[in-house]
Amino acid sequence: MTDATIARTGPDHRAAFPPATFGDVLRSEWTKLRSVRSTSWALAVTVVLGIGLGAVISAAAAHGYARSSVSGKLSWDPTGVSLAGVAIASLAIAVLGVLCISSEYSSGMIRTSLIAVPKRGRVLAAKSLVFAAVTFVVGEATSFAAFFVGQGLISGHAPHATLGDPGVARAVVGAGLYLTVLAVLSVAVGTLLRHPAAAIACVVGVLFVLPGIAQALPDSWRNPVTEFWPTQAGGQLTSVHPAAHSLQPWPGFGVMCLFVAIVYAIAWTLLDHRDA
Amino acid sequence: MIEARNLVKRYGSTTAVDDLSFSIRPGLVTGFLGPNGAGKTTTMRMILGLDAPTHGSVTVDGRSYRDLPAPMREVGALLDAKALHGGRPARDHLLCLAQSNGIPRRRVDEVLRIVGLEGVARRRAKGLSLGMAQRLGIASALLGDPAVLIFDEPVNGLDPDGIHWVRTLMRTLAAEGRTVLVSSHLMSEMALTADHLLVIGKGRLIADTSVDEFVRSSSQQSVHVRSPQAAELAARCREAGATVRATGPDVIEITGMDSAEVGRLAAAHGIALVELTPIRASLEEAFMELTRDSVEYQATGATR
Numbered sequence: 288m289t290d291a292t293i294a295r296t297g298p299d300h301r302a303a304f305p306p307a308t309f310g311d312v313l314r315s316e317w318t319k320l321r322s323v324r325s326t327s328w329a330l331a332v333t334v335v336l337g338i339g340l341g342a343v344i345s346a347a348a349a350h351g352y353a354r355s356s357v358s359g360k361l362s363w364d365p366t367g368v369s370l371a372g373v374a375i376a377s378l379a380i381a382v383l384g385v386l387c388i389s390s391e392y393s394s395g396m397i398r399t400s401l402i403a404v405p406k407r408g409r410v411l412a413a414k415s416l417v418f419a420a421v422t423f424v425v426g427e428a429t430s431f432a433a434f435f436v437g438q439g440l441i442s443g444h445a446p447h448a449t450l451g452d453p454g455v456a457r458a459v460v461g462a463g464l465y466l467t468v469l470a471v472l473s474v475a476v477g478t479l480l481r482h483p484a485a486a487i488a489c490v491v492g493v494l495f496v497l498p499g500i501a502q503a504l505p506d507s508w509r510n511p512v513t514e515f516w517p518t519q520a521g522g523q524l525t526s527v528h529p530a531a532h533s534l535q536p537w538p539g540f541g542v543m544c545l546f547v548a549i550v551y552a553i554a555w556t557l558l559d560h561r562d563a
Numbered sequence: 564m565i566e567a568r569n570l571v572k573r574y575g576s577t578t579a580v581d582d583l584s585f586s587i588r589p590g591l592v593t594g595f596l597g598p599n600g601a602g603k604t605t606t607m608r609m610i611l612g613l614d615a616p617t618h619g620s621v622t623v624d625g626r627s628y629r630d631l632p633a634p635m636r637e638v639g640a641l642l643d644a645k646a647l648h649g650g651r652p653a654r655d656h657l658l659c660l661a662q663s664n665g666i667p668r669r670r671v672d673e674v675l676r677i678v679g680l681e682g683v684a685r686r687r688a689k690g691l692s693l694g695m696a697q698r699l700g701i702a703s704a705l706l707g708d709p710a711v712l713i714f715d716e717p718v719n720g721l722d723p724d725g726i727h728w729v730r731t732l733m734r735t736l737a738a739e740g741r742t743v744l745v746s747s748h749l750m751s752e753m754a755l756t757a758d759h760l761l762v763i764g765k766g767r768l769i770a771d772t773s774v775d776e777f778v779r780s781s782s783q784q785s786v787h788v789r790s791p792q793a794a795e796l797a798a799r800c801r802e803a804g805a806t807v808r809a810t811g812p813d814v815i816e817i818t819g820m821d822s823a824e825v826g827r828l829a830a831a832h833g834i835a836l837v838e839l840t841p842i843r844a845s846l847e848e849a850f851m852e853l854t855r856d857s858v859e860y861q862a863t864g865a866t867r
Contacts, residue, residue, distance in 0.1 A: 306632030307664045315663035322655035323648060395646030398613055399703070402640050403663045405612040405629040562614040 312404055312413040320387060320417055329383035330425050333376045333466075337429035338436055341372030345437035352445035365448040366455050366527045369437020373430050373462045374525070380422055380466050381490045384473025387418055389483040401563045411558055415474040415551075422470035427463035434459045454527040457536060461524030464540070468521060469494075472547045478554040494518050517546035564589060564742060565610060565711060569619035572605050572766075579605040581766035582619070587744050587759075589710070592737045594757030594774070595746040598854060602766040603746040604642070607715055611640055623711055635664040639704030640713040644696040644720070649689030653680060653699055656688060661706050674702040679728075693720030701732070711742040718752060730756045750847040764854040778849045785818040786825050789838035796825075796834050803828060813837075 320326050348368045352360070388411075391397040404410050434450075441447040450456045473490050480486040498519055501512040510532040513519050521543025523529060524536045534542060565587040572580040580602040587593045597603050608614040610621050612628035623631065623638055631637050647656050657671045675681050678698040683691065691699060697720055704712055714733075718726045733756050737743045747753050753760065753774070760777050762770040770777055790796050793815050797807040805819035817825055822841040829836050 304633055304636045305665060307634075311665040312663050315659045318655055318659040318662055319648075319651070322652060322659070323650045325650065390648060394648050395643055396648045398642060398646050399660065400663075401613060402611050402642070403635055403660050405631070405634055560615075562608075 307404070309409055309413065312409045313417060315404075316410075316413040316417040319414075320421065323390075325383065325386055325390075326421075329379045329386075330421070332379040333425060334429050334432075336376035336379065337373040338433045339372065340375055341369050341433035342436050342440055344371045345369045345440045349441040349444035362528070363446065364526070364528055365438060365441050365446060366434065366452075366458050367525075368441070369434050369448075370430060370458065370462050370525055373426075373433055373466070374522070376429065377466055377469055377494065378491065380426070380470055381473045381494060382487055384418055384422075384470045385477040385486040385490055386483060388414060388474055388477035389481055389486050392481040393483055398563055407558050407563075408555055411474070411478055411555055415471050418474055419467050419470045423463060423467040426466035427460065430459050430462035430466075433462075448527070452527075454536075458525050458527050461536065461540070465521055465525055465543075468540075468543055468547055469518075472550060475547065475551040475554040478558055479550065515542060517543045564625075565621065565623055565713075565744065566625075567606070567610075567619065567621040570606065570609060570616050570621055571618035572602070572609060572614060573617045579766055580609070580616075583763065583766070583768055584619075585761055585768060585771055587742055587761070589742040590737055590740050591758040592733050592743045592745060592756055593759045593761055594753035595744055595761050595763070596750065596753055596850065597746075597748065597763040597769075599748055601763045603748075603763065604715055605766075606763075607640075607642060607713055607744075607746065610713060611638070611642070613642075633664045633707070635660065635666065635707035635709065637707070637709050638711045638713065639707060639709040641697075641700035641704045641717055642713075642715045644693065644700040647688045647696070647699070650687055652685050652687050653691065654684040656699065657703055657706060660703050664707055666706055670706060670708075674705045677705060678702040694722060694725055697721055697725070697729075701729070709741070712736055712744070714743075714745045716746055716748075718747070718749075726752075750850045762850065762853060769853050778843070784821065785816050785842045786820060786822045787814070787816055787838065787840040787842050788825060788836060789814050790829070790834060790836050792834045795832070796829055799828055799832055799834075800825065816842075 345365075345368050352363065355363075388397075391400060400410055401407055434448075438447045438449070448455050450459065473486075476490050477483070477486045480489060498512070498516055501509050501516065504512070513530070513532050514534055520534050520539035523533050523539035526536075529535060533539065565585075567583055567585050570580055570583040571578070583602075583606060595603050595606070605614065606621075609616050610623065610628065620627065622628075628634060628638065651659075654671060654675065657674065658668065661668065661671050672681075672684075675684050678701055680695065680698050680702060683695060688696070688699070697717060701714070701717060704714065717729050717733075721729060733743055733745055737758070745753075745756060757774055759773055760770060761768070762777070787810075788796065791813060793809070793813045797809065797815050800807050800815075800817050800820060803820065803824075805817050808816045808818075810816050820828075822839055826836070826839055828834075
């Protein structure tokens with residue numbers, strides 16, 4: 288218990304302080320992100336899955352190459368094989384993105400946050416920007432590492448790719464970009480749905496389940512889905528050889544970005560108007 | 564200075580806050596009093612921009628909360644001590660709040676010292692007791708050294724030592740010229756802490772008055788008398804216009820006269836008194852009487 292003076296200057300100083308800036312909110316969100324354990328866990332899972340799983344898949348595929356059919360050899364895609372782990376690691380990014388906002392709702396922290404920053408759009412913008420930046424760095428590092436480790440394991444057993452080959456550098460960089468846009472989408476969905484479990488289920492559904500279900504549909508239904516489903520379309524950026532019934536890499540990525548922008552705008556509007 | 568004008572909040576068909584107008588002045592501890600569910604928290608949430616009023620408006624120093632350029636430097640608030648991320652260390656919790664308003668890092672350590680939490684600064688929030696969490700919440704309210712402070716039930720979960728500390732802190736903050744609004748459903752607590760009272764019941768304003776005046780005006784005082792000639796004294800008092808109730812053999816309770824008047828009357832008629840005690844209603848009783856009134860108002864549909 289201390290009777291120390293609470294104020295150093297007293298309430299009269301109030302004219303002197305500067306208004307809070309967006310940069311202040313960015314710093315705050317960075318502190319929030321780095322100070323909880325779930326962040327380092329999820330990023331570690333992303334790196335380990337991305338590189339480790341990629342290595343296992345690369346080694347296995349390379350050893351199977353010699354015994355594969357002619358068509359299998361024709362469609363051999365060493366870049367895609369080495370990035371397979373990154374695609375699966377996207378799940379960890381999606382979960383972390385959802386959690387970094389929905390955990391504020393489940394704990395009540397969101398009220399404390401919005402009292403500190405009542406311009407709510409700033410909270411959402413800063414949170415998604417910080418998380419997107421972290422994901423971009425980790426995502427690019429993981430996909431480049433996965434690519435090099437994978438090609439190292441493939442070479443000698445099967446034709447391998449180099450960054451100079453057509454479309455390869457774009458696919459490797461694209462894998463990191465895909466994760467970054469996915470990060471923004473997850474934060475937006477977490478804001479929209481507020482409940483962690485519901486939001487995670489929703490993102491996993493969009494990412495993995497619905498595209499899987501589409502495979503069971505007749506061609507006339509399946510093709511538009513594989514072409515325009517946001518995560519399928521965006522995923523084209525990460526493949527060297529475009530699959531049948533799919534958009535070109537950059538237009539496909541554009542479709543995904545447009546979808547994310549729409550979800551984001553809805554989340555922004557709801558956050559601003561709902562009682563917290 | 565906090566000013567509310569015709570504040571209304573409805574959730575569906577329920578009216579949580581019903582046409583509330585008040586202004587809360589600096590330099591005083593204003594107790595925000597009402598039974599559970601009276602609308603205290605909802606009102607505070609509207610002051611802090613968490614909930615939008617259905618009608619009316621509320622401002623802090625003339626501006627709506629959402630328009631404050633650096634809100635934590637103008638208003639410090641503690642609504643719910645457990646409204647924090649359990650996995651985040653206490654110090655980082657304060658740091659992220661400080662950073663969001665451009666408050667320097669060293670202030671975090673200062674407020675940790677003020678609330679006596681330096682020792683657990685690295686502990687994760689879920690490892691804090693409710694009392695420690697309250698202190699952490701108070702620390703976050705003090706971060707911006709604000710001129711307006713809002714505390715929702717700040718003594719919840721505190722031990723007697725902590726309660727005394729909060730009381731002293733509130734009084735110190737008000738003495739420094741700040742506006743301090745403290746909600747409570749404990750009348751006895753407010754009697755010790757508050758200078759001014761804002762009493763609400765069922766979302767409506769019942770009283771906006773100083774603590775002393777509140778007790779004086781809202782409850783009749785009575786005089787407890789024991790006398791071998793109680794019956795005679797009772798008759799004399801009734802003649803003088805007072806209300807008398809026999810509460811035991813030789814014991815009566817007189818309302819409508821103060822103890823000096825009763826004493827004089829007894830002396831004039833040669834009545835011996837064994838006991839003569841003025842009974843002053845406690846704040847608790849005064850409050851219960853008032854909220855009972857508010858319920859009656861509601862039941863008859865009359866407006867205040």
